Amino acid sequence: DAGITQSPRHKVTETGTPVTLRCHQTENHRYMYWYRQDPGHGLRLIHYSYGVKDTDKGEVSDGYSVSRSKTEDFLLTLESATSSQTSVYFCAISEGPRPTGNTIYFGEGSWLTVV
């Protein structure tokens, strides 16, 4: 298994509160990603990082921000959580663009419930 640790694994929070999810990797991979998984929508990219302090938006980035101060850590922040952000969040990593293909390795997930 790829060395990816997500924390917390489960969290219940109230609407309007800030929430930060942490992803830590031990693979020294350049790229890190945050996805959310919802029934009927599969996996959707929120934000990704292609290096320390280098980040970019995915397809569902509204309401989320990210930061990467070290190669191994990628933080996802919900500045003011809403019920629509109740979801399972997956951190993922990859080595970066490869001519052989783009294998993504996923963490175990963080279950977030906003009440």
Next chain:
Amino acid sequence: GENVEQHPSTLSVQEGDSAVIKCTYSDSASNYFPWYKQELGKGPQLIIDIRSNVGEKKDQRIAVTLNKTAKHFSLHITETQPEDSAVYFCAASIRGTNAGKSTFGDGTTLTVKP
């Protein structure tokens, strides 16, 4: 952008039978097609992938086929076992580009009945 459709959304088979999951894609530039297996409470894990210069790839009981002309690729699982029960995702992307540009199907929940 790329659009990936995956069918069926649920699939139930008897142990020992075969299971087939099909994905279609829209962008003819896509040339890398991985399949992921997600067990309950865990993250997706890559189980097999195929590149567009190959028509079929096998790994023990699983195989993937690709039809570039029709823009579809399929996952085949033979001699299914209860431990094959999981959600399976297909994806499409372009080799040499950011993996985050991958487009995923919505997933197929496979149930293998003992």
